[in-house]
Amino acid sequence: MERRAMPRGLVSRSLIATLVFAAAVVPGWTFGSLAERWTGSELLDWFVTCVWAAGAVRVLAPRASYRTRDAWLGLIPLYNWYLVCVLGWRVALLPFRDWEPREDELWRARWLTGDLIGYWRADPVPVGAPRAASAPAASRRSR
Numbered sequence: 001m002e003r004r005a006m007p008r009g010l011v012s013r014s015l016i017a018t019l020v021f022a023a024a025v026v027p028g029w030t031f032g033s034l035a036e037r038w039t040g041s042e043l044l045d046w047f048v049t050c051v052w053a054a055g056a057v058r059v060l061a062p063r064a065s066y067r068t069r070d071a072w073l074g075l076i077p078l079y080n081w082y083l084v085c086v087l088g089w090r091v092a093l094l095p096f097r098d099w100e101p102r103e104d105e106l107w108r109a110r111w112l113t114g115d116l117i118g119y120w121r122a123d124p125v126p127v128g129a130p131r132a133a134s135a136p137a138a139s140r141r142s143r
Contacts, residue, residue: 007096013089020088024060025081028052046077053080057087064090065097 008016028049036045054074061070064087074080090097 007093007098013092016092017085017088020060020091021081021084024056024084024088025049025053028056050075050077050080053084057083060084060087060091063087063094 007013028051031052032045032047032049035048036042054071057066057074057080058068058071060066061068066087070083073083
């Protein structure tokens with residue numbers, strides 16, 4: 001009997017999102033506190049905390065329809081925690097999506113129907129798979 005994958009429920013998705021947030025923020029707080037204790041600089045505490053959150057954004061962003069360059073937004077204090085919350089909420093539902101993919105992701109995204117209407121699915125691209133052409137077919141030369 002084949003088992004069909006279903007999206008996670010609200011409780012399990014919330015729990016996973018909370019764990020992702022904790023894993024992305026708590027170590028930064030810890031390292032920041034240690035840096036402040038060793039140096040006495042509150043500014044270094046904020047810097048270490050923000051760099052850790054930016055690293056978490058860098059890791060989570062491609063999986064949640066953000067660009068990796070959005071990790072620079074992870075350096076903004078307090079906004080980085082909001083961004084980690086959004087990314088954690090999105091990552092907690094994968095491989096299903098309840099948000100529209102970016103335009104550069106549309107080539108591999110599918111709108112699901114039936115019981116899963118309202119969800120998208122964009123499976124990871126296998127290594128060695130052909131990528132979309134960079135130039136339109138009409139502009140290519142053929143001999």
